[in-house]
Each structure stands twice: as C-alpha cells, then as structure tokens.
Amino acid sequence: GVVDFTECGEYKEKDRQRLETPDGDNWLWHHQNGARKVSFKNGAFSSVVFKKENGMLPSGSVTQIIEGTDDVVWICTNDGLVRVSGNESRIITTGIHILDAITYKDTLYFVTSKAEIYKADPEGEEVRFVRTVNEKDTIFDVTSSFSLQDYWIILTPEKGYVFRLPEQEIVPDATMDVPNGRYIKDNRDNLWIYDDKGLIRHVHIATGKVRDIQVAADNKITELWCSIIQDSRGLFWISTFGDGLYIYNPVTEEMTHFTYQIEGVNHICSNTLTSVMEDRSGGIWLTSEPS
Numbered sequence: 001g002v003v004d005f006t007e008c009g010e011y012k013e014k015d016r017q018r019l020e021t022p023d024g025d026n027w028l029w030h031h032q033n034g035a036r037k038v039s040f041k042n043g044a045f046s047s048v049v050f051k052k053e054n055g056m057l058p059s060g061s062v063t064q065i066i067e068g069t070d071d072v073v074w075i076c077t078n079d080g081l082v083r084v085s086g087n088e089s090r091i092i093t094t095g096i097h098i099l100d101a102i103t104y105k106d107t108l109y110f111v112t113s114k115a116e117i118y119k120a121d122p123e124g125e126e127v128r129f130v131r132t133v134n135e136k137d138t139i140f141d142v143t144s145s146f147s148l149q150d151y152w153i154i155l156t157p158e159k160g161y162v163f164r165l166p167e168q169e170i171v172p173d174a175t176m177d178v179p180n181g182r183y184i185k186d187n188r189d190n191l192w193i194y195d196d197k198g199l200i201r202h203v204h205i206a207t208g209k210v211r212d213i214q215v216a217a218d219n220k221i222t223e224l225w226c227s228i229i230q231d232s233r234g235l236f237w238i239s240t241f242g243d244g245l246y247i248y249n250p251v252t253e254e255m256t257h258f259t260y261q262i263e264g265v266n267h268i269c270s271n272t273l274t275s276v277m278e279d280r281s282g283g284i285w286l287t288s289e290p291s
Contacts, residue, residue: 019065019073027073029062035075037084050075050082050089057082058094069106069122076101076110083124092124099142102152104165111154115140117163130168133161144182148191148205155181155193175203175210186236187229187278194226200238213238213248213255227275232282239273239286 029035034051059079080094101110244259270288
C-alpha cells in the first residue's frame with residue numbers, strides 16, 4: 001500500500017527538492033507550494049506544513065532551504081526569510097526576493113534578485129547588507145551557486161561571480177566564469193560545472209587542476225542534465241538527461257558517446273538517463289526514464 005508520510009493525506013502534493021538534516025527530518029519544498037518538514041519518530045510519521053496561508057511563510061514560493069547550526073533551518077522565499085529552530089519558527093525579514101543562500105561560519109549569506117548580498121547572524125536577530133554582486137541595472141538571476149572553502153561561487157546567465165567570504169569581496173576567477181552555469185559533484189567530491197552549450201568543466205578540488213570537456217548536446221541541456229562518476233579505472237561516466245551516455249578517458253582524452261536508437265543494437269535503453277553508479281565489482285549501473 002501507499003505510505004502516507006504526511007499522516008494527513010497530503011502525500012500527493014508535488015515537491016521539487018529535498019533536504020535531510022542530521023536529526024533525520026526531511027524538508028520538502030516547491031517553488032509554488034511552500035515547504036513541509038517530515039519527521040519519523042516512535043514508529044510513526046508526522047509533518048509540519050509551512051505556507052503563507054497558515055502564517056508560517058511570507059510567501060509560498062520557496063527558493064531554497066538551508067541547514068544552519070544547532071538544528072536551525074533557514075527557509076528562503078521570494079518575499080523574505082524564515083528561521084526554524086525545533087518547533088519554533090519566525091519570519092526574519094520580508095520584502096526581499098532571495099534567489100539562493102549558503103552558510104559560512106554559522107552565518108547565513110543570501111543573494112537577492114537585486115544582485116544584493118546580505119548576511120544574517122545565527123539567531124536571526126540582525127540582517128545586514130554586505131554588498132552588490134555587480135553594478136549593472138539589469139534583471140539579476142542565479143542559475144546555481146555553491147560554497148568552496150572560503151569562496152561562494154554564484155553562477156548567473158551572464159557570468160560566474162566569486163565572492164570571497166573572509167574579505168566579503170568579489171574577486172576575479174576565470175575558472176568559475178561560466179555563463180549560465182550549473183554544478184554537480186561526482187563520487188569523489190570533485191566539482192563539475194556545465195553550461196547550456198555543451199561545456200563540461202572538471203575542477204579537481206585537491207589540486208585545483210581544471211579540465212574542459214566539450215559535448216554536442218543539440219540544445220538538450222536542462223537544469224538537472226547530468227550525473228557524473230569517476231570509476232575505479234579512472235574513466236569518467238557522464239549520464240545525461242536527453243543525450244545518452246558519454247565515457248571520457250582523461251589519459252587518452254578520448255570520448256565515447258552512446259545513444260539509444262529505435263533500430264539497431266543499443267548499449268543503453270534510453271537517452272534520458274537520471275543517474276550512474278559503480279558497484280563493488282566494477283560494474284556500471286544506469287537509471288533512466290523510459291524512451
């Protein structure tokens with residue numbers, strides 16, 4: 001039968017993203033449907049709904065949920081910020097469209113649709129303006145962002161910005177300047193940044209070495225486009241959502257591309273691949289949506 005993890009018959013509501021906190025709670029959210037905290041204790045599920053309609057959020061459009069320190073969770077929306085600690089929640093600020101956020105040394109940093117960076121202290125008592133990302137009088141958007149040591153990388157449709165957190169300054173870095181970029185991490189925690197034109201940039205975290213791989217994706221690149229692993233032989237397996245499977249040999253720099261065809265012999269069963277993994281025997285497993 002169906003497991004109703006909401007315990008109130010609302011398990012069919014659509015959620016786009018999920019965050020699991022160390023205490024086992026799962027946060028589900030959607031850009032139009034608010035957020036929900038799901039807990040499993042003493043053999044039973046329970047859930048708490050965060051919506052504008054019940055006064056828990058300034059807006060139902062949740063843009064990000066970030067884990068803070070001491071079991072604090074921050075809910076970012078297109079109209080303000082909410083701090084949740086245990087069973088208590090508090091709207092910290094309103095009237096600010098938050099696009100994305102990170103935590104650094106217990107402090108929450110967030111960037112807005114006006115290209116402004118703010119920071120909030122751990123208790124949510126003070127929200128301070130830090131600086132603007134750029135000085136252009138244009139619509140600002142974020143395609144993806146992530147923290148890397150003392151840096152916050154903010155990828156936008158126009159370029160990539162690098163915000164150095166200790167000095168709170170924007171610094172130049174050509175490696176991260178990928179317009180319309182998005183990022184993922186592979187099974188070895190190395191970084192991959194890809195754009196909408198077929199560029200896939202590999203950044204080795206330990207050495208800082210950068211390697212660019214170009215694929216011909218024919219406008220098939222979407223927000224959640226690829227999953228990447230490096231196997232035990234050193235090969236990169238790049239499963240894509242819409243363009244099949246790529247296998248890249250970093251030693252010979254050779255690329256092999258497998259796609260599914262209606263007729264003929266196929267090595268994969270679909271071009272819409274969702275993930276890739278290697279098992280303990282060195283076998284490669286792919287998951288996909290039906291062709």
